[in-house]
Amino acid sequence: MSTKQYDYDVLYIGSGHGTFDGAIPLAAKGFKVAIVESGLIGGTCPNRGCNAKITLDAPVVLQRQFEDLKGIVDGSLSINWQKNVAHKDEVIGGLPDFISGLLKSVGIDVLSGHGSFQDAHTVLVDGQAKTADKIVLATGLHPHRLNIPGSELAHDSSEFMNLATLPKRLAIIGSGYIALEFATIANAAGAEVTVVTHGDRALRKFDKSFVQIVVDDLQDRGVQFAFNTAVTSFEKADDAFVVKAADGFELASDWVLDATGRIPNIENIGLDKVDVAYNAHGIIVNDHLQTNIDNIYASGDVIDKTQPKLTPTAIFESTYLKQLFAGETTAAIKYPAIPSVVFTSPRLAEVGVSPETAAADPEHYTIESHHIPDDWYRQVGKEKLGDNRLIFDKEHHLVGATEVSAQADDVINTLLPAVEFKFGPAELGRLVYLFPSISSSAFGQL
Numbered sequence: 001m002s003t004k005q006y007d008y009d010v011l012y013i014g015s016g017h018g019t020f021d022g023a024i025p026l027a028a029k030g031f032k033v034a035i036v037e038s039g040l041i042g043g044t045c046p047n048r049g050c051n052a053k054i055t056l057d058a059p060v061v062l063q064r065q066f067e068d069l070k071g072i073v074d075g076s077l078s079i080n081w082q083k084n085v086a087h088k089d090e091v092i093g094g095l096p097d098f099i100s101g102l103l104k105s106v107g108i109d110v111l112s113g114h115g116s117f118q119d120a121h122t123v124l125v126d127g128q129a130k131t132a133d134k135i136v137l138a139t140g141l142h143p144h145r146l147n148i149p150g151s152e153l154a155h156d157s158s159e160f161m162n163l164a165t166l167p168k169r170l171a172i173i174g175s176g177y178i179a180l181e182f183a184t185i186a187n188a189a190g191a192e193v194t195v196v197t198h199g200d201r202a203l204r205k206f207d208k209s210f211v212q213i214v215v216d217d218l219q220d221r222g223v224q225f226a227f228n229t230a231v232t233s234f235e236k237a238d239d240a241f242v243v244k245a246a247d248g249f250e251l252a253s254d255w256v257l258d259a260t261g262r263i264p265n266i267e268n269i270g271l272d273k274v275d276v277a278y279n280a281h282g283i284i285v286n287d288h289l290q291t292n293i294d295n296i297y298a299s300g301d302v303i304d305k306t307q308p309k310l311t312p313t314a315i316f317e318s319t320y321l322k323q324l325f326a327g328e329t330t331a332a333i334k335y336p337a338i339p340s341v342v343f344t345s346p347r348l349a350e351v352g353v354s355p356e357t358a359a360a361d362p363e364h365y366t367i368e369s370h371h372i373p374d375d376w377y378r379q380v381g382k383e384k385l386g387d388n389r390l391i392f393d394k395e396h397h398l399v400g401a402t403e404v405s406a407q408a409d410d411v412i413n414t415l416l417p418a419v420e421f422k423f424g425p426a427e428l429g430r431l432v433y434l435f436p437s438i439s440s441s442a443f444g445q446l
């Protein structure tokens, strides 16, 4: 196992989910492991991504439930922005130390500093050389910034989640995950939100008709959408930041969020020095997550891949690398069905074959549609919105599910094993769920 020639068996650059979920069990097996991190331990998801966002979203969920049950419950409910941000800080504040403690408990050396290659087996950590048999690039992504005049006047998602005061008028550029999730949170807390996007639709990776339900609901709540509007500049006026686009478009706002995507951290890490192949989408790897240089691998968001760049994907990859390095497998990585969810309210979640793909291929797929408010269980909370489509293959195995509803994330999680393992009528007949519950409601549709 241990290669005395090097300081470490495996050295990871980056400490996010692309690293630690696999590095911890690897070190526990006796491998000598180091992790180089220039920022907060745990990376994006715990510190400025999933965990922070879902904490800020919690009062929005409550507000929606309250709204649906209005008349049965009385009074009013508003979100205190400052307290919400403070609560988020309390929830996530201890995570770097917690994760660091887990790493150290299995003997991992956590090296604080910027990592870059000196040669294929040597990484300089703030100038200090550390050698390893295998090196894993897990450097993640950073926010893309529009390259237009005034770009320095706009902000990113981390800055949004740390805002001491909620801006009265918020302009959000882009209409992907971050744009719509943050539009939801800011609108619920009382901001006037405008989403400005260069395309003709939001959330391009998701089924059009489901996205429309989310967008219509946000519009009903006062969020403005400017589609087909490519921003050309940001300008500072006396009392506003002005977003400008072609054809005289001008939008005055108090704060601008640039949510135009995230790009791989491939600069300044010495990739060219060791000839690791990459492109604008990230590091190029083979089906063993190995780069073109034998002992250098990549994991997580920094990989150029077709799978969604999400935490569950990063966890699966780091766990696969642990199995590969520990000799538990020699097989190529075989990705499972990876679910995704946009944490708007209602949520939009999906897994497997999409309704659009199924509709285009009726020879292979059948589609079943369910109007969520018709489900008695959703009537308990008086849910008004929602749609669900289940996709079956010709043997009636469940191969895909998409839902927009208040509980779409839980529904898709419930259906996930059926999609991954292609459950048919025989297997489905063996499953019983707690009743009443969202799981029994989800399976009741099958």
Ligand SMILES: Cc1cc2nc3c(=O)[nH]c(=O)nc-3n(C[C@H](O)[C@H](O)[C@H](O)COP(=O)(O)OP(=O)(O)OC[C@H]3O[C@@H](n4cnc5c(N)ncnc54)[C@H](O)[C@@H]3O)c2cc1C
Pocket (backbone or CB within 6 Å): 013, 014, 015, 016, 017, 018, 019, 036, 037, 038, 039, 040, 042, 043, 044, 045, 046, 048, 049, 050, 053, 113, 114, 115, 116, 138, 139, 140, 141, 157, 178, 265, 268, 269, 299, 300, 301, 302, 309, 310, 311, 312, 314, 343
């Ligand atoms: C606002 C937001 C919300 C999100 N919400 C969700 C969600 O709800 N669900 C979900 O599944 N995903 C979500 N994501 C995506 C999720 O955070 C990522 O998929 C996940 O964090 C990827 O993990 P990673 O380890 O590949 O990269 P990261 O977590 O980004 O870790 C990379 C680490 O590498 C470090 N690093 C980079 N270069 C160097 C260097 N040269 N030397 C030393 N250290 C370096 C960085 O500091 C960073 O800590 C969200 C992302 C954002 C931005």
Ligand SMILES: NC(=O)c1ccc[n+]([C@@H]2O[C@H](COP(=O)([O-])OP(=O)(O)OC[C@H]3O[C@@H](n4cnc5c(N)ncnc54)[C@H](O)[C@@H]3O)[C@@H](O)[C@H]2O)c1
Pocket (backbone or CB within 6 Å): 146, 173, 174, 175, 176, 177, 178, 179, 181, 197, 198, 199, 202, 203, 230, 231, 259, 260, 261, 262, 308, 309, 310, 340, 341, 342, 343
């Ligand atoms: N719930 C979740 O799982 C979740 C939540 C937030 C973020 N994330 C992750 O973070 C990533 C980044 O999120 P995001 O919302 O920034 O990216 P995204 O790819 O979802 O959306 C980017 C948006 O910016 C627009 N855009 C891109 N280039 C542009 C340009 N030059 N001018 C104008 N508009 C442009 C796109 O059309 C799109 O609307 C996601 O892809 C996802 O991997 C996941």
